[in-house]
Structures are given as C-alpha cells and as structure tokens.
Amino acid sequence: MSVEKINWISVIERVLRNERPAVTELIQAAQTPLFTFCFHLCKNKQLAEDLTHDALLKSLSSLSQLQNQESYLPWAKKIARHLFLDYLKASENSKVHLQFDELPESADFTQDPISVEQIHASRTLQLLDEEDRTLLILIDIQEMSYEDAAVTLDHPIGTIKSKLSRARDKFSVLYNDNGTKSLADSSIRQELELKKKISN
Amino acid sequence: MHDDQNQNETPSGLKALRSVPLQPSAFLATRVQRNFESSATRPKLDQKKNKASFLVGTGLMALALVVVGFWQLNAFIPPTKSNEPVFALGKPYLIRMDIREISHAEIAYAEISLGGDNIQFSSEKFKHIQRDKTIRIAAKSFSQKQYLPVVVEGVENGKAQVTVRFYNDRHELVTTRQMDLNFMGPKT
Structure with missing residues (x-):
C-alpha cells in the first residue's frame, strides 16, 4: 500500500471507532517506512523489526492522543526513535554493545x-x-x-x-x-x- | 523537495541509499495486529507499570528485608522436615528468582502467582498490590537482569507457593519457576 495515497485522517478515525480493517490498513501502510527508518538507525534487521513492532503497538494504543492525525508517520517515527534511545541506554547499562560495523x-x-x-x-x-x-x-x-x-x-x-x-x-x-x-x-x-x- | 537556497545538497551517498528497497518480514503486520487486539482485550502491561516499578525498585527496600535466593535457600533458612524453607509471619521477604538461564529474547512478559491464602505481595508504596494474587510484568522490566525480585509476606501459618510463568509474545508458556514456602510462627 502506498504511503502517499493513504488518507491518514480517515484511517485513524476508523481505527478509533474500533474498525478492524482500518487497523490492518494502518499497519500495512506504516510498517515499511517505519522499518526502513529503524533499520537505517540501528542497521540490525531483528532489532529494526522489534522497534517497528513496538512503535506500531505503542502508537495504536495511544492514537487518541495524536492531535494532528496527518502527522501519524512522523509521530510514530518519534516513538520508534525514543524506543531505540531507550534500547541504547539499556545496552549501555548492561555493557551489551550493538555491533554497528x-x-x-x-x-x-x-x-x-x-x-x-x-x-x-x-x-x-x-x-x-x-x-x-x-x-x-x-x-x-x-x-x-x-x-x-x-x-x-x-x-x-x-x-x-x-x-x-x-x-x-x-x-x-x-x-x-x-x-x-x-x-x-x-x-x-x-x-x-x-x-x-x-x-x- | 527542499528548495532552500542556503541549504547544502543531499550527499550522493545518501541518495544512493534511497534506492535500497527495505521490507520488514511478512509476519510483522500479523504480529502487530494480533498483539494489538490481544492487548485490547486483556489488562495492558503499561497499566501494570506501578507494579513493575514495585518489583524492579525493590532495591530501596532491600535493607529492611531478608534476602533469600533459590540457589542458596538452605544455607539461609533452617529447613523443615520436608526441606522447605521456613519463613516468619508478617515480615516481607525479597525472593530473587534466578533468571540467568532464561533466553530473554523469547520472553514477552512474566506472570507471578501466589499459591495459598496465607501469602500476599508486599509493598510499602503500593499497598493495593496486597489484594492481588497474580501480577503481570513486561519483559523489559527485567530483561537486563539476572534475578527477578519478588517481595512476599506470610499472613497465616502454612505452606504457600510463588510461581513465575514466562510467556512469549504469542502468549505461549516458555518456562516456569516455582518456589515452595512454609510460614510458621507467631504474627509479628
């Protein structure tokens, strides 16, 4: 599904009305740009998938707090970035380092x-x-x-x-x-x- | 796209990365949808944050507690005939569940259950937790730790159990840890 073609406002309103197909539509539209962002950020496919998963779940759970629904994707990327920063912090604390190279x-x-x-x-x-x-x-x-x-x-x-x-x-x-x-x-x-x- | 006169241009190497078509696995969307739907029908892990904080933040209480561990219980506590450790009533005990051998990558959450009417969770800060017999905590609360701390207290004489069940993100049981306790003595 093309990210450009999706009407985020309409999809989000339907998700907020608990319409199951709208949830599918939103996930399908957002997963690739979010995953691409996460992958370039951490350069690790498994971690990128986990970050994408968590960011999508978190964004869906707090969708009602999103003020400008057209900004769903930038907002979801913000969530993903914070999850990545948390991960880095946790890795640092436990002396587990990511292998970026x-x-x-x-x-x-x-x-x-x-x-x-x-x-x-x-x-x-x-x-x-x-x-x-x-x-x-x-x-x-x-x-x-x-x-x-x-x-x-x-x-x-x-x-x-x-x-x-x-x-x-x-x-x-x-x-x-x-x-x-x-x-x-x-x-x-x-x-x-x-x-x-x-x-x- | 960006037409600012003063802005330097996108480096060619980054333009080259635009054409790398990245795709998540085919199962990601299903996984998100399933977890989203299940989180809508069961208590959310986030709502248990205070409970998780209680469990994780027990370090502050540790000074006031008797610390025991699965692997050295017998060294600390006089065993009964059945080799179960004996605990005094009305006194909080910090139990450190050894989770070093658990594959954290597999675990999504843990469910801690108390077996027996004579045992309860103990927390100075979160009094309401005493009413619960089962609490659930997200794996991220303990994924970097070697031990999962649980604070319990005996309210009546008799046997009790603390069971921790670890689940994956499909809500399948991965592994279980259980500890048998025996509370004995006058109420303090």
Missing part, C-alpha cells in the same frame, strides 16, 4: 544486490551520532519534509535546517575522505567478491 548482508536489505556505494554510505551513516544520523535518514533518505522531521525530532524547523546542514557536512567529510573511502571500498569489494564466489 557489520557488513549489511544482502538478506538484510532484499534479495537484490546492493552496491559498494550503498554499503559505504550505510557504514558512513553509522559513524555519525544518533541525532545527525536520524536527521539524514528522515530528510535525505526518506525525503521527509522539514515540518515532519520537526515533529519526529521535536525541534523547531529552523533548528532542523541548521542541524541538517551540519550533519550533511559531517557525512560528506567522512564519506569523501579519500583514504578511508578507497580502503573501505576495497575491503567491501573483496567481501562482495568472496560472497559471489561462495554463492556460485
């Missing part, structure tokens, strides 16, 4: 092959701090508007713009760092070639 397996994305550029970009994204990463995911990858990003991040639009500019600069420096990039690319290429050989 694992190579994204093709199974983690789709069956389609992924390019060296995509892997390198994905790795670079993980080098940024959480807020910069979230901004770039929302605006540059998911093409969210500044207004919606402001809802997710709970910042004024002006702040979003200035933080975005700085986050892009940081990303570009890391991404275009020739030495690192060529090193990273060569190691990624080697790994991709190895995988190709194994699958053949």
Whole structure:
C-alpha cells in the first residue's frame, strides 16, 4: 500500500471507532517506512523489526492522543526513535554493545544486490551520532519534509535546517575522505567478491 | 523537495541509499495486529507499570528485608522436615528468582502467582498490590537482569507457593519457576 495515497485522517478515525480493517490498513501502510527508518538507525534487521513492532503497538494504543492525525508517520517515527534511545541506554547499562560495523548482508536489505556505494554510505551513516544520523535518514533518505522531521525530532524547523546542514557536512567529510573511502571500498569489494564466489 | 537556497545538497551517498528497497518480514503486520487486539482485550502491561516499578525498585527496600535466593535457600533458612524453607509471619521477604538461564529474547512478559491464602505481595508504596494474587510484568522490566525480585509476606501459618510463568509474545508458556514456602510462627 502506498504511503502517499493513504488518507491518514480517515484511517485513524476508523481505527478509533474500533474498525478492524482500518487497523490492518494502518499497519500495512506504516510498517515499511517505519522499518526502513529503524533499520537505517540501528542497521540490525531483528532489532529494526522489534522497534517497528513496538512503535506500531505503542502508537495504536495511544492514537487518541495524536492531535494532528496527518502527522501519524512522523509521530510514530518519534516513538520508534525514543524506543531505540531507550534500547541504547539499556545496552549501555548492561555493557551489551550493538555491533554497528557489520557488513549489511544482502538478506538484510532484499534479495537484490546492493552496491559498494550503498554499503559505504550505510557504514558512513553509522559513524555519525544518533541525532545527525536520524536527521539524514528522515530528510535525505526518506525525503521527509522539514515540518515532519520537526515533529519526529521535536525541534523547531529552523533548528532542523541548521542541524541538517551540519550533519550533511559531517557525512560528506567522512564519506569523501579519500583514504578511508578507497580502503573501505576495497575491503567491501573483496567481501562482495568472496560472497559471489561462495554463492556460485 | 527542499528548495532552500542556503541549504547544502543531499550527499550522493545518501541518495544512493534511497534506492535500497527495505521490507520488514511478512509476519510483522500479523504480529502487530494480533498483539494489538490481544492487548485490547486483556489488562495492558503499561497499566501494570506501578507494579513493575514495585518489583524492579525493590532495591530501596532491600535493607529492611531478608534476602533469600533459590540457589542458596538452605544455607539461609533452617529447613523443615520436608526441606522447605521456613519463613516468619508478617515480615516481607525479597525472593530473587534466578533468571540467568532464561533466553530473554523469547520472553514477552512474566506472570507471578501466589499459591495459598496465607501469602500476599508486599509493598510499602503500593499497598493495593496486597489484594492481588497474580501480577503481570513486561519483559523489559527485567530483561537486563539476572534475578527477578519478588517481595512476599506470610499472613497465616502454612505452606504457600510463588510461581513465575514466562510467556512469549504469542502468549505461549516458555518456562516456569516455582518456589515452595512454609510460614510458621507467631504474627509479628
């Protein structure tokens, strides 16, 4: 189901009237953008699924508190982000650390092959701090508007713009760092070639 | 999409990530819907937050309590003929359920039940919990812990049980921990 085509206000009103098909419709429409957001945030498929699940459940349970129903998706992403921050905090407290630098397996994305550029970009994204990463995911990858990003991040639009500019600069420096990039690319290429050989 | 003159452009690497088609598993939607519907028909875990806080926050009470553990009960408490530990009446006991061998990834929530009319949950802060015989707590309250703390108190002489059942998100029983207690002595 296309996210653009869905009428969030109508669906949410029907969910609030306890119409079961509307719940299905909402979940179907929201799960992919939410999962994509969560996956880029944590780069771990299982964790991304759990975050998406919890964010959807939490948003459905507190749907009546949502003031602007058109902002459902940015609001649900805000919930997912807070769940991720809680998870990070809990992991830190228990000395369990996430492994961000694992190579994204093709199974983690789709069956389609992924390019060296995509892997390198994905790795670079993980080098940024959480807020910069979230901004770039929302605006540059998911093409969210500044207004919606402001809802997710709970910042004024002006702040979003200035933080975005700085986050892009940081990303570009890391991404275009020739030495690192060529090193990273060569190691990624080697790994991709190895995988190709194994699958053949 | 963003037409600000002063805004730097989207880096090319990030544009490349737009075309990575990510999809959650086919079961996610069903899982969410099922859990949403079941949460609408049973008491919500969130509503039990105060109870969970009571269980998790028992550290403050710990000084005033006798601490016992499943794995060393006999070392602390004189056994009866049947080897059940004996507890005094009217005194809160902190029982630490050993959950180190439980796979936390599987567990969605735990249900703590008290067997016997002579035992009750104990909390200074949440007096109402004494009326409950069963409480349910979300896994996130104890997922990072090695022990699940339960505070109980005996009100009459006799045997009682504390049972903790761990369930997955399909409400299927994963594992159970049970402890038999024997309350004996005058009321304090």
